[in-house]
Amino acid sequence: MGASKADFFSEEQNEIASLFKAISHPARVAIIEYLLKVDSCICGDIVNELPLAQPTVSQHLKELKNANIIKGNIEGTAICYCLNPETMKKMENYFSGISKSLNTKCC
Amino acid sequence: MGASKADFFSEEQNEIASLFKAISHPARVAIIEYLLKVDSCICGDIVNELPLAQPTVSQHLKELKNANIIKGNIEGTAICYCLNPETMKKMENYFSGISKSLNTKCC
DNA sequence: TTGTTTTATCGTAATATTGCAATATAAAAA
DNA sequence: TTTTTATATTGCAATATTACGATAAAACAA
Numbered sequence: 001m002g003a004s005k006a007d008f009f010s011e012e013q014n015e016i017a018s019l020f021k022a023i024s025h026p027a028r029v030a031i032i033e034y035l036l037k038v039d040s041c042i043c044g045d046i047v048n049e050l051p052l053a054q055p056t057v058s059q060h061l062k063e064l065k066n067a068n069i070i071k072g073n074i075e076g077t078a079i080c081y082c083l084n085p086e087t088m089k090k091m092e093n094y095f096s097g098i099s100k101s102l103n104t105k106c107c
Numbered sequence: 108m109g110a111s112k113a114d115f116f117s118e119e120q121n122e123i124a125s126l127f128k129a130i131s132h133p134a135r136v137a138i139i140e141y142l143l144k145v146d147s148c149i150c151g152d153i154v155n156e157l158p159l160a161q162p163t164v165s166q167h168l169k170e171l172k173n174a175n176i177i178k179g180n181i182e183g184t185a186i187c188y189c190l191n192p193e194t195m196k197k198m199e200n201y202f203s204g205i206s207k208s209l210n211t212k213c214c
Numbered sequence: 215t216t217g218t219t220t221t222a223t224c225g226t227a228a229t230a231t232t233g234c235a236a237t238a239t240a241a242a243a244a
Numbered sequence: 245t246t247t248t249t250a251t252a253t254t255g256c257a258a259t260a261t262t263a264c265g266a267t268a269a270a271a272c273a274a
Contacts, residue, residue, distance in 0.1 A: 004232065004260090008158035009133035013140065017133040024128035025262085026116035033120065036205055044220065051115035056263050058222055077220050077271050088205050095199035098139070102192050103146045132232085151250065163233050165252055184241050184250050 019091065022067035027052060027060050035070065035083050044078040126198065129174035134159060134167050142177065142190050151185040 009017075023029055027050060034049050035042060047057045061081065064070045068087045073080040116124075130136055134157060141156050142149060154164045168188065171177045175194045180187040 004132055004134070009137055013133040013136045017131055017136045020127045021131035024124055024131040026120040026124040027262090029120045029124045030116055032205070036208060047221090052262095053264050054221075055223080055265080059262080059264095062222080074221095074271095077218095079221065083205070083209060085206065085209050088202050088209065092199060092202035092206055095195050095202065098143055098190070098195050099192065099199055101143060101146070102190060102195065134232090154251090159232095160234050161251075162235080162253080166232080169252080181241095184248095186251065 016094065019067055019069075019087070022063055022069050025060065027057070028064055028069075031057075031060060031064060032069065032083065035081060042081055046081065123201065126174055126176075126194070129170055129176050132167065134164070135171055135176075138164075138167060138171060139176065139190065142188060149188055153188065 004017075023032065030050060031046060034046065046061065047054050050057050052060075061070070061072070065072055068084055070081050071084050130139065137157060138153060141153065153168065154161050157164050159167075168177070168179070172179055175191055177188050178191050
């Protein structure tokens with residue numbers, strides 16, 4: 001069909017999948033790395049950093065916000081974006097948990 | 108358009124994006140978590156664990172293999188799958204690197 | 215008020231992904 | 245050999261994503 005059969009998987013599996021789906025596009029990786037590079041909130045400016053039109057960037061920012069990967073604070077005409085440390089930690093923990101319980105003698 | 112404008116992003120950004128794209132689907136998250144749960148190579152058996160038809164599972168396994176997230180060893184008629192510890196570590200490191208250089212006083 | 219700036223939304227075309235039936239392939243068993 | 249078992253590939257329909265022009269909305273300046 002094309003739609004994922006989300007109903008057949010656990011809530012947690014669907015959550016993890018959509019969290020990583022948010023960073024499964026190079027534009028969104030670029031946004032994350034830009035926010036990391038400037039090391040502060042960025043008001044405006046993101047559109048000029050990417051080789052994409054403004055509506056497209058806005059759409060990618062919306063997806064990152066929905067996934068809780070970035071936070072956006074309204075500052076007058078502009079919006080201040082920054083990374084959400086908690087979500088970064090959550091994703092780190094997902095993999096460190098896997099690494100810990102991995103039997104490396106396998107295969 | 109629909110296609111991502113991959114040419115305009117860095118090699119590294121495209122790599123990171125396709126790595127996480129591999130775990131952006133609940134079926135592939137379920138495969139990872141099943142391999143983790145059994146804590147050993149699994150020969151066959153994966154198809155029966157998922158609510159999907161055999162060709163669909165095969166397709167998901169192929170994507171996980173292409174992303175180096177799982178390894179598959181042929182064992183006669185069956186194929187032994189297990190997680191790739193190096194890729195797990197790589198993904199963990201991506202986020203721990205972000206967490207480390209994150210200015211948490213922001214926003 | 216009007217104009218400017220910044221971000222969001224709508225509508226839609228191009229492309230990608232998902233899922234599966236049918237079929238193919240490959241190795242072992244009978 | 246034929247049959248069985250396990251996995252892969254092909255082809256296609258249904259759905260999702262990506263990208264952007266046009267437009268809207270919101271805040272501020274003049």
